[in-house]
Amino acid sequence: DVKVTQSSRYLVKRTGEKVFLECVQDMDHENMFWYRQDPGLGLRLIYFSYDVKMKEKGDIPEGYSVSREKKERFSLILESASTNQTSMYLCASSPGGVKSYGYTFGSGTRLTVV
Amino acid sequence: KNEVEQSPQNLTAQEGEFITINCSYSVGISALHWLQQHPGGGIVSLFMLSSGKKKHGRLIATINIQEKHSSLHITASHPRDSAVYICAVRPGGGADGLTFGKGTHLIIQP
Numbered sequence: 001d002v003k004v005t006q007s008s009r010y011l012v013k014r015t016g017e018k019v020f021l022e023c024v025q026d027m028d029h030e031n032m033f034w035y036r037q038d039p040g041l042g043l044r045l046i047y048f049s050y051d052v053k054m055k056e057k058g059d060i061p062e063g064y065s066v067s068r069e070k071k072e073r074f075s076l077i078l079e080s081a082s083t084n085q086t087s088m089y090l091c092a093s094s095p096g097g098v099k100s101y102g103y104t105f106g107s108g109t110r111l112t113v114v
Numbered sequence: 115k116n117e118v119e120q121s122p123q124n125l126t127a128q129e130g131e132f133i134t135i136n137c138s139y140s141v142g143i144s145a146l147h148w149l150q151q152h153p154g155g156g157i158v159s160l161f162m163l164s165s166g167k168k169k170h171g172r173l174i175a176t177i178n179i180q181e182k183h184s185s186l187h188i189t190a191s192h193p194r195d196s197a198v199y200i201c202a203v204r205p206g207g208g209a210d211g212l213t214f215g216k217g218t219h220l221i222i223q224p
Contacts, residue, residue: 033212035214040214042200042214042215042216042217043202044214045211045212045213058211069199070173102159102162103162104211105149105158107156108156
């Protein structure tokens with residue numbers, strides 16, 4: 001069964017901490033995405049990557065960075081966590097190519113910054 | 115940027131009822147997804163559509179590209195169908211991320 005695995009289901013961090021959210025997929029997908037989900041706002045794209053070491057900003061990249069050193073792993077980094085980054089974070093992946101549209105989502109990481 | 119509108123926002127129905135959730139978008143797309151999210155957060159992809167109609171069990175999804183509209187139907191609804199249903203659209207080919215509607219919160223009462 002193909003999977004997108006997020007390393008933590010729940011995470012509590014302090015303001016100012018550096019936070020790493022990890023995502024691993026076992027489908028050999030080229031594309032990987034990080035979204036955050038907030039009540040009333042829905043899911044919004046933070047960053048995506050279409051290849052190793054490549055990254056593109058999404059709609060709300062401020063306060064975040066990403067790393068993709070290996071094809072299967074896409075990390076979201078909060079350099080200095082703030083309370084407004086308390087949210088549900090979802091990772092997703094999809095195959096590469098123009099006609100490859102299938103998406104697989106991870107189970108989410110609920111991050112609380114105190 | 116594509117605007118994705120879903121209706122209704124909230125829907126409560128009795129077990130066995132036929133359910134329809136609607137999704138409209140503002141700009142042409144290459145594909146539309148219907149997603150299901152149960153309490154606890156994990157998202158499951160139900161359908162991906164670029165034209166016509168798809169059916170899986172009691173779920174049916176349709177899309178009208180000219181009208182920029184899609185519907186998700188649930189026949190013989192059951193309490194286990196209670197979840198948030200999310201419509202998401204993808205622009206033209208490439209690795210661009212999805213744009214999501216805000217979701218429809220469905221509750222099926224026994």
